[in-house]
Amino acid sequence: MHSGWTEWTARSRNRIIFVSILSILFVFFIYHNMEDPEILQASPRMINFKPKPVFSQRIVHLDLKGAPPKPSFYEKFFPLLKEIGITSVLMEYEDMFPYWGKLSMLKTKNAYDSHTIAHIQNLAHKNSLEIIPLVQTFGHMEFVLKHLEFSSLREVPEKTDTICPSDENSIQLIHEMLAQIRQLHPNVSSIHIGADEAWNIAKDERCFQKLHKIFHNSEERLKLSHISRVAKYAKDELKFDRVYGWNDMFSSIDSKLLKEYDLGRLLVPVVWGYAPDVTIDGYFPYGMFQRYSQVYTFNV
Known part of the structure; x- marks a missing residue:
């Protein structure tokens, strides 16, 4: 290998x-x-x-875990992004965000401090770039669930990737994470709640109980309930104008169910793929864009 x-x-x-x-x-x-x-x-x-841009928004995704840039890097990088026509920077902080209080164990030793977070935003503003924080709230939560304090919130005890959406403590944790992000980003208009690749859903007894009693044995409803609840908190309570989310956990779900959970109002789906040619037949679930067109209004 x-x-x-x-x-x-x-x-x-x-x-x-x-x-x-x-x-x-x-x-x-x-x-x-x-x-x-x-x-x-x-x-x-x-x-x-100068060629006219095809899309009104052109976003660069920075995944900071593992090898985060030094603050001085952004002083050179952001002007370059502006020069080539980028409009926004998606900042996936993970453990580089300076969480505090009961979440302080989530930050790594070399995490950015609040002054650095403010400096990055000021640099972005000077270069006409929108900062969009990304906070994982479903799958890819290893940086949270690896800690003993939050291990009880794992959907599968021996796996740290997926949080249990049926435990109210999970919701409280996610709300606190989003609230701290909002506090250090008071002027940004958008947030991304991740929500991709939560593969270990419906494996826990807590989820089994909800599946049988509330969701009529529908894993689709279980997923949408969690995603829409998180998005609603970000949009209605924290007052983000736009809430983005990766689309793969609901890419095959019927449009009627997406509407039932108000995803057309709450969430902007971000369709993603790794293939060199994502237009090949069958790469995305059949009829996905047709279903989305019945729920969302897209402006490129």
């Missing part, structure tokens, strides 16, 4: 170097010939031409 990964990494690096060289040569050709009278005469508006 390691050998295959090494070979793949080497091939990818070679492709990147090759493409970079071609790009440099292309840019060099353009600039080298910028003052050529024949080129200027043939295309007098070429120099001032």
Whole structure:
């Protein structure tokens, strides 16, 4: 496995170097010939031409766990993002956020402090960038559930990825995390609540009880209940204008059920994929975009 990964990494690096060289040569050709009278005469508006962006929002996702940038990095990075037309930065802090109080154990030793969080936002504002905090609230909660204090909230005791959505203590924990994020981001208009890849759902006795008594044995309702409840708190209580969420946990769910849980008002779905070509037939669940079109109004 390691050998295959090494070979793949080497091939990818070679492709990147090759493409970079071609790009440099292309840019060099353009600039080298910028003052050529024949080129200027043939295309007098070429120099001032700027392609119109396809999407009104162009977001860069920064996953800070593992190897977070130093604060000084953003001073150079944000102007570059502005230059290439990026509008927003999705900041997935995880343990780099300076949680406090009963959540203080969630932050790592080199976590950003509140002054750094404010500095990053000021730099973003100066460069016309919107900061969108991302807080995992369903799956990918290892940085929370690995701690003994919160181990009872795991859906599966030996796994730290998925939180139990049927325990009120889970909701209180998530609310506190979101509230602290809001406190240090008082002026941002959007938040992302994650909610992807919660694969271990409906494995716990607490969820079994709810499935039978409340949700008519529907795992879809169990998932939507949690996602919509978290989104409602972020939107209605914390006053975020837009609440984003990864879409894979409800990509196959019928539009009527999405409407029943008010997802059209509460959540903006973020469709994601890793394939080089996500347009291939069958990559996304059949009819997904048609179902979404009955629930959401999309503005690109």
